[in-house]
Amino acid sequence: MTERHVDVVVIGGGQAGLAASFHLRRQGLDFVVLDAQSTPGGAWQHTWDSLHLFSPAAFSSLPGRPMPVQVGEIYPDARHVVEYVTEYEQRYAMPIVRPVRVRGVHRDGAFLRVESDGGVWRARAVISATGTWWRPFLPAVAGRTAFAGRQLHTVEYRSPADFAGQRVVVVGGGNSGAQIAADLAYDTELTWVTQRPPRFLPDDIDGRALFDAATARRRALDAGRTDTGGVASLGDIVAVPPVREARDAGLLKASPMFTRIERDGVVWADGTHTAADAIIWCTGFRPALSHLAPLQLRGTRGHIATVGTRAADEPRLHLLGYGDWTGPASATLIGVGRPAREAAREVAALVR
Template identity: 80%
Template sequence: MTRRFQVVVIGGGQAGLAAGYHLRRLGLDFVVLDAQAESGGAWQHPWNSLHLFSPAAHSSLPGRLMPHQTGEAYPDAAHVVAYLRDYEKRYELPIQRPVRALGVHRDGELLRVETDSGTWHARAVISATGTWWRPFLPAVPGRAHFGGQQLHTVGYRQPRDFAGRRVIVVGGGNSGAQIAADLAHDSELTWVTQRPPRFLADDIDGRALFDAATARRRALDQGRTDTGGVASLGDIVAVQPVREARDRGLLKASPMFTRLVAGGVEWADGTRAEVDAIIWCTGFRPALSHLAPLQLRGRRGHIATVGTRAVAEPRLHLLGYGDWTGPASATLIGVGRPAREAARETADLGA
């Protein structure tokens, strides 16, 4: 079956919903294709203790404030899922799920979206698939020879799964610090980072991070000196569990090991540690395999954009993958503005 719309949005998480909100306001004929069976995007899948960095009122998509979660200053993932479910119903967003996009192709004046449920044609495509679905694992010597358990952030759920075990958490970002704090009480934890961890000041949360990212983008757009954005403040938001573990001396980072061996890891000086499990909190890459037929990636795998619009294919917009597709666009509060710009530009294609 072939269907035709003005715009096809690929991805039904927070970025796809924000795009849908603005497309609806502009009166465009569009559809949102979501590979997930249920509402909530990647928020359905993180570890059990994950909370937002910001209060609910500062974690909202356009048009609808996130309600306060009783008993929680910073909402948990389940609250976010409920909010996103309500959001798509409130605005009657036309979401098809589960529909997995397999490839986007040029087809004359239109773009053709091939999926596991048929074919869609559109004047424009907004890709909003995020990064959760493409975890990154570094090439560390000996990883294939390690005999213990290995998993990425996406596979971690709760500390009781590792109680009493010797665990290494790799990564000096937020996920690494939060999972290390989660495990610090009931397991034999070693936290390793490429460089000494940089904690943000305890009073800084997602609101300040959004302001910093926005100020950096504004400075760059105006040709002024790069402010450094969020990276200038630090790497780790000191949420309450992280603060408590840090202040109790449970979050002491060790340098990165140089290789894995059958029973554990080895550092540059020859020191070894026996390990039962390694959790790689080493980040993600944009999930863009569905765009491969367009052949837009440069030498480093990056798709060049102006704002959200792909330079080499102006009918394509990329939304929610990070600052390169809009300041703080991978966050709930930050995705609204680039979503509005992407929707307006797709509307202009038919003007």
């Protein structure tokens, strides 16, 4: 099997991988990006049809290249994001190899050995930027396997046309749950289920305020001050226009979580039964980190301890874009730039 040597291997060619690449190049390092996808765009090319960003284009940019405004849209849609990151790759001639699926990262003396279906790379450092989209989370609910209808996760949902006239249960009180429920509110018999009453952010708050809140929380924690609560202190759901319209029309009324699933529907604690043709689980994600298993870095709860973006127990490894634990708002387009810059600086200091 072909073996190549580089300073840094970046695993993942989505927004976090691109931000890391921009800053690694500015540091003058020799690096490669291994992307499992066959085309540019990361997870954005697999989202549902109506998905839009929470922020205007000017506040949704990767380092060095502002996102162009999408004509006729305040908040760009996913297709526009894919076009933007594709152009971003080309503009900076990012050294991306695709499709390459990484099987494992191993310690190999002074190097980390990255084994994949496209060959082996030996690197002085690795930046893992695989995100969470590829590891959807499904909660353990009694009777889930007994349901005779269709079950799918956020990652599989595309359009309300697929469910027109059906009885659909949407589970989840976050942004995905609210947006998909709003998408389905007009053409289906919708039941929206949440663990707690939905908390909508004020209508004038979008991704700009969320980034500021996440950054303020991280600074407070780093300085040893009281936890500000970050984004969670503001609410759970950004009232983007489609969500706001469905809510104001009285179409987004949440029910509490059911206790079990039966063959033809769901049942609440008081015995109330609601028939369903489909259940859509908008129940979040977990970090996609199976490729790091050979390093044996996970603690008892499956979490890799980090200092900033650096793995606490493996200084040659950085994790980028998985959420606030790898940088404030680092799972967003605008938020990933700062931790990517810090990671690139640390990596440069290590390999030189």
